[in-house]
Amino acid sequence: MRVSDNLIDMVYIRNLRNCSLEGPALDASGIPQLGYLDISWNQLTGRIPSGKLASNITTIDLSHNRLNGSIPGSFSGLPNLQRLSMDNNNLDGSVPSDVWQNIDFSGNRSLILDFHNNALTNLSNPLTPPANVTILLSGNPICTSQNQLNISQYCQSISVVVPGGSTNNNTLCPPCSTDLPYENILRSPISCLCAIPLYVDYRLKSPGFWDFVPYEAEFQYYLSSGLSLSSYQLEVSTFMWEEGPRLMNLKLFPNNTALFNSGEVLRLRDMFTGWLITDSDIFGPYELIDFIPGWYENVLPRRTKSSLSTGATVGIVIAAFAAAAILSSLITLIILRRRSSQISKRRIAKRIQMKIEGVKDLTFEELSKCTSNFSDSALIGQGGYGKVYRGVLADGTGAAVKRTQQGSLQGSEEFFTEIELLSRLHHRNLVSLVGYCDEDNEQMLVYEYMPNGTLRDHLSAKAKEALSFPMRLRIALGSSRGILYLHTEADPPIYHRDIKTSNILLDSKFVAKVADFGLSRLAPLPEMEGVAPGHVSTVVKGTPGYLDPEYFLTHNLTDKSDVYSLGVVFLELLTGMQPISHGKNLVREVVTANQSGMILPVVDTRMGPCPWECVERFAALGLRCCRDETDARPSMTEVVRELEMIWQMALETDSVPLELESESVSMDPSRTGTQLSSSSA
Known part of the structure; x- marks a missing residue:
């Protein structure tokens, strides 16, 4: 090849x-x-x-x-x-x-x-x-x-391992000694080596795939490399790959010996607890559930017992409390005097409490400076929330500053609650919050800047260069993964309720990132019995053309409401048409074309050559998402799984990503009489 x-x-x-x-x-x-x-x-x-x-x-x-x-x-x-x-x-x-x-x-x-x-x-x-x-x-x-x-x-015999199975070169080894909790190192280059492992309970928060088995070997390589271990030292003991949590139990073994030394145990513990393992685009961010030293608990350094008398200890504690109280009073007085002219005492208390990791507390002056005093030349968007400006922060980071218009201001408590929620959302296909400002009757959210603008811009007839079918398919898959994360990984889960092409942004590499959670709604949480209601009752908000008909009629917002809106986006990607244009409804137009066996004429010819089998399945998925009946629509998990299968089909067509050389849909007249099967559409 x-x-x-x-x-x-x-x-x-x-x-x-x-x-x-x-x-x-x-x-x-x-x-x-x-x-x-x-x-x-x-x-x-x-x-x-x-x-x-x-x-x-x-x-x-x-x-x-x-x-x-x-x-x-x-x-x-x-x-x-x-x-x-x-x-x-x-x-x-x-x-x-x-x-x-x-x-x-x-x-x-x-x-x-x-x-x-x-x-x-x-x-x-x-x-x-x-x-x-x-x-x-x-x-x-x-x-x-x-x-x-x-x-x-x-020349010693070893066992054969099938793809995706557990590797075990020691199936014929005698049992390890039972005087200590020894275990066989299954993939050790030293035959039948017994050692005492460390145990780690670990969770992948938002991996970029559905089936873990094909990626298990690569995960072991990624994590062992990140820990500076040889790959055989890490074993995935068990994993639970379900919707929501992706939990796994890991074992870490010493290198060609029976025991870790205490320094290595501490190093590995600090790697996990200090979040020092670099995130992977494939496996996403991780969450440490537990680091279990097990037998090594006995060999870790212990705190030495104080030789001070009880009276001396009590005296030191009292003196320390007194000094701390005096120092705290002085610091508080200084802070109040410095800020009293700018912010109320209530705001000061809130700012002291509001220290969220990874989110910058920015002043109005800083944001005004980085956007050239919110000049029209820096304006890049406008919506119901307010105006969005492009800026460059003091550290050189590009940013999109969303400035709330006066009628949309929230209460301070509500605003900080939203920031705290947004700061917990970390996914490759979601726009990241980098900062905020709540000062002088101004509320602003600062997001990472997306240089390639919105998906709507690139589907427009005025776009300088049309997106190819592989790029559209990849954008659909990335957007779906972002929404799936909101539904199943966010804590608490979130329904977006305003998914549209102008809320899907594209970074410098055209990776899709879902944006604008200003209209988002928290999904229902389980009640005492552990059962969650199927919907949230809410005033209808969203964009015409993307609204779930059942949500519009009943005011009941569900995860399938987002599925409907995303289905409309899929049909836009397929056709290049807007949801509502010149009195025509996109969903109705595509449904009618499919029912008459004329799906080909509505496909956007600007995509260039593309494999018809993939186009057919993508169209069928879009139509399934846009069914009027909520129960007839797929879940977001099913949407992502189907898109991954279509993407794999596209890759196999030409064995390369992003450029698929196959039959052109515009050159196959035999397809013009094709209707998607009712089972798929």
Whole structure:
């Protein structure tokens, strides 16, 4: 397989695993930043390409294919390599003896070379790897001469692991000693090694996928790398992948020994409790439920007992309280004097309490300066809430400043409650709140700035460049993931109730981010019996053309109200038409076209070539979301799952993201008489 231009900037290639690919192996030598390559469990044939791979690559997995020929020398000298898996192929010739050259094995670095179940017959040179290198050769003809070649330690049998299953190289190991809570390290390069683990209860708050199994190995690599551990030291013991919480129990094992030292236990604890593990675009932010030292509780440093007498201790405590009271009084007096001319005492108390991590408390003067005194040249939007200005904060951060008009001012308590709620919402597909201002009868919210504007701008007939179908599909998927997060991950859950293309913003890479929660409504919380009402009764708010008909008639807002609005957005993406234009209703127009078998003429021809099967399923999903009956609409979970399947179909059409070369919908006259099946639409 030749490297397409669209793969040149790839860092991880993981979605080609277990995809029934045939033909020659991918030549990845032309991908300069590649760090992870997994094309295992396919039917690839022929020789392995001999081109030199990127120096920062850590993992190469070509296992479980039908590759033949010798192992090329280009795998030697890769300084960051941690795993080279070529097992279960038809490779012959020599076992390489210099793959570990140029690798620094200081600290916890290790290297696994898995060549088992091939046809390797000899050594290029005697095998003298460093202690941190594991070589697996079982199932090769060379192991029939293991004693003469002194390679018996590399020819021990190991178990075979199916994709997505638990790895266990120690199924035949004897039980560990029971005098201490030892466990087998399932993937240890040292056979049958027993050790005492640490336990971590961990939660992914908003991962960018639905099914965890295909991503389990990559998650282990991501988290172990973030903790500076070898991948075998981390085991996902159990996971619960349900709507809402994604909980998992992790085990951390020491490196090639039975016990952690106390310093390493403290380091790992601080990594989790200090939130020092970098968030991933794939796995999203995490939440630490519990860090359980277990047996290591006994070896952690304890506080030394004070040698002071009881009387001395009491005296110190009383003196400390007195000093603290005096100091507190002085500080309070100074603060009151400095601010009395600007803010009331009640506002001072509120500001002292309102210290939210990650959200800046900005002054009116700061925001006026960053927006050129709220000049018209900085105005980028206007709505019922007020005007939105583009600005640059003092630290150089681009920002969108939403200034409330006088009639929309909230009470201070209500305003701070909204800020506290918005500050807890963290998702790749939601616009982030970065600051606020509540001063001198001014209330402003400050959000991250989105340089590519709104989705509405790019669907307009005046847009300079039309969005391709892959970009529209990716925007639909990103927006849906953001809404799903609001419904299932936000605490408390939130119904947006004003989803529309002008509230979907696009960052510099055209990643979709849902915006404007000013009209949002908290979803109903469970009652004492644990059952939540199905709706919220509310005054109807929203935008004509996007409103759920049942919400409009009954005033009952549900999660399916957001689904309806999002369905209208999908139909806009499909057709390029506005929800209401020249007396025509978009939903009614598309439904009529589908019922008459004429769906093709309403598809936006500006999208260019696109795979019809994907267009068909996307149209069907949009129509399902826009059903009049609430119960007939899919849930947001089902919407995201269907979009992920359509996206995967689009990728498989041309095996590359964002540019799908397939039949053009505008050039297939046989489609003009096609109607989407009633079961799907």
